[in-house]
Each structure stands twice: as C-alpha cells, then as structure tokens.
Amino acid sequence: MALREIVQANHPALRKxxxxxxxxxxxxxxxxxxxxxxxxxxxxxxxxxxQVAVSLRLIVVRLPDDEKSVEEFxxxxxxLYVFVNPEIIKASKEMVEGVEGCLSIPGxxxxxxxxxxxxxxxxxRKGRPQRIKASGWLARVFQHEIDHLDGRxxxxxxxxxxxxxxxxxxxxxx
Ligand code: ZN
Numbered sequence: 001m002a003l004r005e006i007v008q009a010n011h012p013a014l015r016k017x018x019x020x021x022x023x024x025x026x027x028x029x030x031x032x033x034x035x036x037x038x039x040x041x042x043x044x045x046x047x048x049x050x051q052v053a054v055s056l057r058l059i060v061v062r063l064p065d066d067e068k069s070v071e072e073f074x075x076x077x078x079x080l081y082v083f084v085n086p087e088i089i090k091a092s093k094e095m096v097e098g099v100e101g102c103l104s105i106p107g108x109x110x111x112x113x114x115x116x117x118x119x120x121x122x123x124x125r126k127g128r129p130q131r132i133k134a135s136g137w138l139a140r141v142f143q144h145e146i147d148h149l150d151g152r153x154x155x156x157x158x159x160x161x162x163x164x165x166x167x168x169x170x171x172x173x174x
Contacts, residue, residue, distance in 0.1 A: 003041055006038065009102075035060045048145045059148070060082050084123040088143070091115040098140055105154075115143060
C-alpha cells in the first residue's frame, strides 16, 4: 500500500466525468488499498478516485470512530465502505443543510444542501453488487463523493463557503 497525492481544486481530473470500472483486476485492488490508506492518513471521511487523479467511478467512505461518533452513528462509525460504480437510485425529498469540506480544497468549509436519505447501489471491490440506505451525515458523504465522479465540487452548490479553523477541518474533510 502507498499514499497517493490528493490533487487540489484546479486539477483537471476533478472536473472530468469519471469512467465506469469494468475490470476488477489487481491494479484496481491496489488503487483501492491506496485510497483507503490515503483517506485514513488525511484524515478524512470520504475520498473519490478523481481526487487521486484517477478518472474512475470509485469511492471510499469512513465515518470517524471516536467515542462521540460511535455514540451518534452506532455501527456506521468507523465502518469502511468501498463502492465501485456507485449510483444514487433513490433520494428523499427532504433536504438538509450541513457543513462540508473537501480534501481537495483544504482550508475551507461550506454550507451545502443535500438529500437527507439516499439509496446507493454499486459494486464491492470484487465486483459483487451491493446497496446501502444511508441517512444523515453518511448520506451527505456519499452524495459529496458521487458528485466528484461527475466532476462536481461542493463549492459549486454551496450556499456559502468560508475559511475553516483548524479544528473544523478534520471531521468535514471529504
Ligand atoms: Zn471532496
């Protein structure tokens, strides 16, 4: 495993529509392992392949597992989600505003409206179908990461963006 460089907001990879993954070969497995390592090292709660300059539809998501997060998110805290070719097939009408940051836009956070709940389908790292119903923060992270696969950044849709204090960065980094 190796850390990959997280590219920053002006990088063209962040603005492309990423390609579907069609081959679950060793190269993909290495990419997934590297992305997990990079996410944990950052640290962040989500990372999409375009953020490491790979134009593929692949995301990794992991909410923190500190005591407060375990209390709030239960079994979702610290659980690692690897989604290949993720797709939102259902989204709640209910929208919620929340604060987001992005590992590709360090130093800033913003207020973004997202669906409160989403159902995401896709494949796991071996190509087997999987599905998740996510709500709250987890749903927000999935929407943020899937946006990356279509070349969209949260600053495109945020109602407000401002400079983060150091303590804000960690939990909001996607
Ligand atoms: Zn991001």
